[in-house]
Amino acid sequence: MKKEELIFDENYDGAVTISHLSKYYGENNEVKALDNVTLQLFKGQFVVILGASGSGKSTLLNLLGGMDTVTEGSINIAGVDITKLSEKTKTKYRREVVGFVFQFYNLMPNLTALENVELSELPGGMKSEEALKLVGLENRKNNFPSELSGGEQQRVSIARAIVKNPTMLLCDEPTGALDSKTGKKIIKLLQDININKDKIIIVVTHNSNLAKVADRVIKISDGKIFFDEIQENPLSIEEIDI
Amino acid sequence: MNRVFKKLTIRTFFSNFKQFLSVILIVFMASMLLSGFITNYYMFDNAITTYFNKTNLADLWFYVEGVDENDEQFFSNLGVEYEKRLYIETKAGIPSGLASNNAKIYIYDEGKISNPYIETGQWWGCVIDKNVYSNNNLQLGIDEIQFTVSYEYLGQNFEFDLSFVITGTMSLDECADSFSSWPILISKEAFLTKVNTAICEMLGIDYQEFIQELPYNQILVKTEDLEATVSAVQEYYQTSSQNELYYSFDRTSIESVVLLNSEIDQSRKMIYVFPIIFLFVSILIILTTINQLVLQERQRIGTLKSIGIPDKKIMRHYSKFGALLCAIGSVLGVIFGIAIIPSIMFIKYNLVYSIPDDYVVLTIPYLYILLVIFGITLLGYLVSVCACHSILHKKPVDLLRFNVSSSRIKGTGRLKKLPFTLKMAIRNIRIKPIRTIMATIGIAGCMALLLCGFGIGDTLDYSISYDFGRNFHYDITTTYTDDMFEYNLYQLPGMTYYEKYEKMYVSVSANNSVKNTNLFKIEEQSLMTDIYVLSGETVISKSIADEMEISRGDKITITLGSKMIELEVTKIVTTSVMNGIFICDDYGFDESYKTLGMWIECSDVTDEKIDFINSINGTNTGYSMSQYIDNINTKISSINIMTNTLKIFAIALAIVVLLNLILLILKERVREIATLKVLGRNQKSIMLTLLFEILIMSICGSIIGMILGYPLLVLVLSINKVEVLNYLYKINFISYILSILIVGLTILVVTLLSYNKVKKINMIESLKSVE
Structure with a gap:
């Protein structure tokens, strides 16, 4: 049997195609966390997915990140349906293709900031020190998470996510645990990271103000997309309150 | 509030059940050993005391040339209870084919002192040891015992073969250790009838005219004042008796009595060695588990404190887990200990000694058993109080903060160049000192117990081969x-x-x-x-x-x-x-x-x-x-039983300690493992982190265990001294290798068992929230 490998199409245009994606829970699939979602995401987009608690936005993010199995549908990236990948290849996918930023940072408490970033460093790619410099924490690289503020921890988390130069940056409520000022800095940082428009940045949030800075806004309710709009002139982060 | 706390207790108990199971298991083992050995000691002591009392075991044995009327008068005047009997050492066999064996033949007159316990059949005739009877598949009333006796009559020496149909089986306390010789009891009438008939046939005398009394050569005495009685008897035989006194023995010179008494002593000492080791490990496991529980719940504790719940109330809530687990473990342990350990020990006792079944009665020392349960439960409570103590003294605001102290991981800069897996393992060890100590001591205990188990075998082999291979060369x-x-x-x-x-x-x-x-x-x-x-x-x-x-x-x-x-x-x-x-x-x-x-x-x-x-x-x-x-x-077969028991319990200890350790690591690090999975770290590298951590503690524990193995061997054997052997302590190199292999294999098996647990960690669920 041929060993399954994650090989993307050479002519990949950076798009992610989600087709009829569903995720049901319960013995009889009675809970529909995500119900027949179809959409396409493009390289360079800063996407904000809005929705109330339990709407299905985090489920979508988890499925995109290869952290969960789908009930139906597909997620196609560069000719590869990641829903069909084995666990081992999904692990490789998470390691090389997507970067995660969590609400509660999820840093390794017993590793320094630099070492936390080094966890995601890929051979021949960006250096961890460089990633930390990008997030402005080059001076705190030897500090442990317990010695950093919440905002600093989230910046380490972002550095950890971008050091691998991911195709998609998946952010689950990245400002949820932060004050307004720090939250703005984090969003600004995410925007700056995508200055070359070479990634898809997806931010899941229930904060509707954040949608004003996005290139594209998707709204979800009861597992279905009921709003999907490209914003031609998004506001800058300084112009909004979060 | 109490109702809420009760609910909280039940929910916490079930949500941590797997972790708590290891505490229950180790307490179960400790209390099983403790209660089992206590019960065994009381049962065995009671059985042997009853045995000696009911058979009216003599206090003194006098070996004499003969017993005449003056001698009897002397003993009668001495005011002691006495009995005369004929004792013959010869060879006995079964004519139907059983090879002859050394036999101790006792010809009794009345059977007042040191009388046998008749198991089956009847006293009149020829009664043999019950173990000899059953081991050789003999039949009452059918099989005969045959032996040769030398007999002196009118200055003439007669030697003739006698055979007696077996009429009963017995247990004789002064010959309860039927290793090398058969105790045979023959009633005076039966013996005299056969002997006199044989002599009459040889001499051509009419049996009716022939009167021959038994040539008694032993006088058994019951007395409380041993020294005075021996002195008086010696003086009498030196000055007044026509017969000579060859030698006198007290109970300390009768091998069977000495062995039984030393067995009682050993059964008592058993209470102190292994149960104490397991209790010590139990304390460490309770300490670690409860400490881990309160650390895991520190934010909840912070919340409880911040809403005004008194420290005592919170402490009682968490401490009662220790008490509850110990109570469950000790009650189960006591039940199994009483049911299993004395039964196993009595299989061995019955193999080695003839002890009347009627005297082996389940004697439960209720007071001590209740003390075991109460003591272990109290110990669990107190250890839990110690485990909660430090965290409960923190301010609510500190408890509600992020949970990792950086003080212990500071200064680990030198580890920078190490691979992640090793670096994380070392730092995790430094962060959790109590858990590290528990695991290290647990592994050390396992290694020391294994070495002790193997060392007992090595010591016995070495001691025996030292004399019968080195000191003496005969065939x-x-x-x-x-x-x-x-x-x-x-x-x-x-x-x-x-x-x-x-x-x-x-x-x-x-x-x-x-x-x-x-x-x-x-x-x-x-x-x-x-x-x-x-x-x-x-x-x-x-x-x-x-x-x-x-x-x-x-x-x-x-x-x-x-x-x-x-x-x-x-x-x-x-x-x-x-x-x-x-x-x-x-x-x-x-x-x-x-x-x-x-x-x-x-x-x-x-x-x-x-x-x-x-x-x-x-x-x-x-x-x-x-x-x-x-x-x-x-x-020395009892020691071999101990050796095997030690090895089994050592492995059980290692499994419980390592499982507890793995569960603790997985529980406290589920979020970290989930994050590593999300970051694309493969299962192998995650497992390596766990394995390195366990290996580092195991290596340290094994080294300590190897150092402690020899002293433990000396301690265990010094309180289990036997009369027949002087121990020359030794642990062979191969025993060290075997112990390392067993510990290594146990670590591997337990780590592999955790592989699936790591695999099953759900990234989404584990990373949902801080809680």
């Missing part, structure tokens, strides 16, 4: 009574050489201490032993020298009967089984005290050759070296 040993034996021995095929020796049971005094031991008179510059003795020299075993604080050049006094000599110790030698004093000069001890023996060098020792020696007139019992070693191994 066959036998004791004999007839000078013709030496002449007949020349017919033994393959015999190349032999040496005679004499053995006497003497009293040695030196440095204000007195000890009874064997005195061996061997040939000068004997070729059969490396214990080289020259004329004028006195060699003493190291164990006796150590016990009596005797050094080279010291004077010792040896007393036997009325003879007393003073000798200077010229050499001290290491011996294990053949302990005693070795001389080669004749100091004129009375012949009647001597046991004559022969060491024989013979090619190709076979059972036929041993049977040949045993068939020679005048021999007592001949053994090949291997039979002799087997005999000793049987006598």
Whole structure:
């Protein structure tokens, strides 16, 4: 049997195609966390997915990140349906293709900031020190998470996510645990990271103000997309309150 | 509020059940051993005390030339309870084919003192030991016991074969250790009828006219004042009696009684060794588990404190888990301990000793058992209080903050160049010192117990082989009574050489201490032993020298009967089984005290050759070296049981400790593992982090265990001393290798078991929230 490998199409245009994606829970699939979602995401987009608690936005993010199995549908990236990948290849996918930023940072408490970033460093790619410099924490690289503020921890988390130069940056409520000022800095940082428009940045949030800075806004309710709009002139982060 | 706390207790209990299970298991093992050994001690002590009381075991045994009316009058006037009997040492067999064996034949008159416990059949006739009966599939009323006796009548010596149909089976306390000889009891009437008929036939006398009384040679006495009675009897025989007193014994000289008493002593000492080790490990596991629980719940504790719940209330809530787990574990342990351990121990006791089944009654020492349950539960509570103490003294605001202290991971800069897996493992160890100590001590305990288990076997083998491979080189040993034996021995095929020796049971005094031991008179510059003795020299075993604080050049006094000599110790030698004093000069001890023996060098020792020696007139019992070693191994079989028990419990301990450790690691690090999975770290690298952490602790624990193994071996064996063997402590290199392999294998198995747990960690669920 041929060993399954994650090989993307050479002519990949950076798009992610989600087709009829569903995720049901319960013995009889009675809970529909995500119900027949179809959409396409493009390289360079800063996407904000809005929705109330339990709407299905985090489920979508988890499925995109290869952290969960789908009930139906597909997620196609560069000719590869990641829903069909084995666990081992999904692990490789998470390691090389997507970067995660969590609400509660999820840093390794017993590793320094630099070492936390080094966890995601890929051979021949960006250096961890460089990633930390990008997030402005080059001076705190030897500090442990317990010695950093919440905002600093989230910046380490972002550095950890971008050091691998991911195709998609998946952010689950990245400002949820932060004050307004720090939250703005984090969003600004995410925007700056995508200055070359070479990634898809997806931010899941229930904060509707954040949608004003996005290139594209998707709204979800009861597992279905009921709003999907490209914003031609998004506001800058300084112009909004979060 | 109490209702809410009750609900919280139940929910916490079930959500942490797997973790708590390891506490229950280790407490279960500790209390099982503790209650089991306590019950076993009480049952065994009770059985043996009842045995001695019901059979009215004698306090003194007097071996005499004969018993006449004056002697009986003397004992009657002495105001002690006494009984006379005839004792014969000979060989007995079953005509239907069973090979002859050494037999101790007791011919009883009334059976008032040291009377047997009749298991089946009837007292009148011929009664044999119940183990001999069942081991040889004999049948009452059908099979016969046959033996040869020498009998003196009117100055003429008669020798004839007698056979008696087996009429019953018995347990005889003074011969309860039926290793090498069969105890046979024959009633006076049955014996006299057979003997007198045989003599009458030989002499052609009419049986009706023939009156022959038994030639009694033993007087058994029940007395409370042993010393006064012995002195009075000795004085009487020296001054007034027509008969001679050969020697007197008290209970400390009857091997069976000594072995049974030392077995009681061992069963008591068993209570202190292993249960204590397991209790100690239990304390560590409770401490770690409860400490882990409160650390895990520190934010909840912070919340409870911040809403005004008193510290005492919170402490009681968490401490009761320790008490609850200990109560469950100890109640289960006590039930299984009482049901299992005495049963196992009594299988062994019944293999080695003849103990009446009726006297083996389940004796539960309720007070002690309740104390075990209460004590362990209280211990669990107190240990839990200690585990909660530090965290409950923190301010609510501190408890609600992020949970990792960076103080212990600071200064680990030197680890920078190490791989992640190793770096994380080392830092995790530093962050959790209590857990690290628990795991290290647990592994150390397991390694030490394993080494101790293997070491006991090594020590026994080494001790026995030291004497019967190094100190002594003979192929066959036998004791004999007839000078013709030496002449007949020349017919033994393959015999190349032999040496005679004499053995006497003497009293040695030196440095204000007195000890009874064997005195061996061997040939000068004997070729059969490396214990080289020259004329004028006195060699003493190291164990006796150590016990009596005797050094080279010291004077010792040896007393036997009325003879007393003073000798200077010229050499001290290491011996294990053949302990005693070795001389080669004749100091004129009375012949009647001597046991004559022969060491024989013979090619190709076979059972036929041993049977040949045993068939020679005048021999007592001949053994090949291997039979002799087997005999000793049987006598110390209780220690072998201990060895296997130790190994099993050591592995059980390792499994419980490691499982507890793995569960703790997985529980506290589920979020980290989930994050590593999200970051694309593969299962192998995550498992390596866990494995490194466990390996580091295991290596440290194993090294400590290897250091502690030898002292533990010495401790365990020193409180389990046996009369037949002086331990020469040793742990072979291969035992170290085997112990390391077993610990390593256990670590591997437990780690592999955790592989699936890591695989099943759900990234989404684990990373949902801080809680």
